[in-house]
């Protein structure tokens with residue numbers, strides 16, 4: 001797909017449902033008693049992988065566009081699937097399901113696509129094994145395929161070496177089935193959707209600072225869930241609105257959970273004009289974001305804010321190329337184990353466009369203000385890389401060709417349509 005410099009972006013856009021919350025709605029609904037009605041479900045390929053895994057385990061799930069009805073089987077009602085479960089490109093599916101499957105009474109094998117086959121699974125295997133789980137990497141390389149034989153579990157206190165919501169959630173979900181209390185302490189607080197949502201489903205779960213504590217559940221109960229718009233998808237329009245001269249965009253219905261909204265602080269720290277309108281604080285907080293073109297300057301991003309903007313860092317790195325002065329991104333080593341090595345891929349592609357960017361051990365240093373020029377961008381089939389360079393390509397001189405652009409279907413199938421619609425106004 002080819003991108004060229006575009007004129008101002010103007011108008012309104014409604015952001016599709018949050019990926020993390022969509023996954024969890026289906027998972028928790030499947031192991032709850034009674035119906036779970038989900039609206040604004042994200043129809044991205046990752047969340048559809050979660051639906052197909054639970055269907056394969058005997059859960060009846062009706063999907064009608066963004067409306068999903070899950071007829072939950074109860075905490076102990078999943079059935080042994082006939083085939084290997086295919087999690088596609090979705091790390092959230094593999095890691096969270098592993099926690100649930102560890103406490104069942106049947107064997108399962110989990111696999112996925114070529115990218116997921118390279119992602120680290122030891123990070124969940126270690127704590128789950130400490131809880132008594134029988135979980136092995138079939139090729140003994142710490143990656144999928146994983147073979148899990150459900151068994152009796154016991155609670156642990158896990159001090160996680162990484163701030164990862166997927167690790168935390170795998171352990172907490174296993175904790176639903178474990179004897180005694182299960183605790184997870186993280187080095188910094190990662191997204192807390194699992195804690196908030198499981199509580200609504202009736203679990204005995206609480207948080208104390210960076211520790212989440214769960215006790216085994218008798219049953220969970222089906223819920224009505226409206227999924228907020230995904231701030232990680234909104235990030236591309238936030239950046240485009242700030243960077244493309246003359247732009248003014250109203251981004252409607254964006255989830256602004258404090259464990260996810262670090263990008264808003266960074267935009268403001270860089271001098272960006274972003275205001276929050278129509279703030280709703282019931283359940284997962286949401287707001288409409290009004291963004292206007294601004295002159296940006298560099299900043300330093302590191303420490304506890306990193307987990308709250310981890311998926312937005314590729315877009316933030318590209319944004320820093322258009323800001324005056326130096327931006328330092330540090331403490332972000334987790335970027336190396338996402339859908340691609342996002343430090344390496346960003347540095348390589350931004351350099352190809354003429355940016356002054358340097359790779360560090362856990363981040364990047366970007367010296368902004370140099371004009372970018374079009375280039376051939378290899379997305380490495382990483383959805384967030386493809387969308388980041390669609391925005392960068394709309395600001396660069398000449399043509400930017402994005403290879404593998406169709407991978408946006410993982411988290412935002414209508415991204416190019418929505419972007420072009422705002423550009424035409």
Ligand code: S3P
Nearest residue numbers: 020092163164165166167310311
């Ligand atoms: C997610 C957690 C994050 C994030 C991913 C979704 C989740 O991963 O990058 O896109 O839904 O829990 P980690 O837990 O590996 O940081």
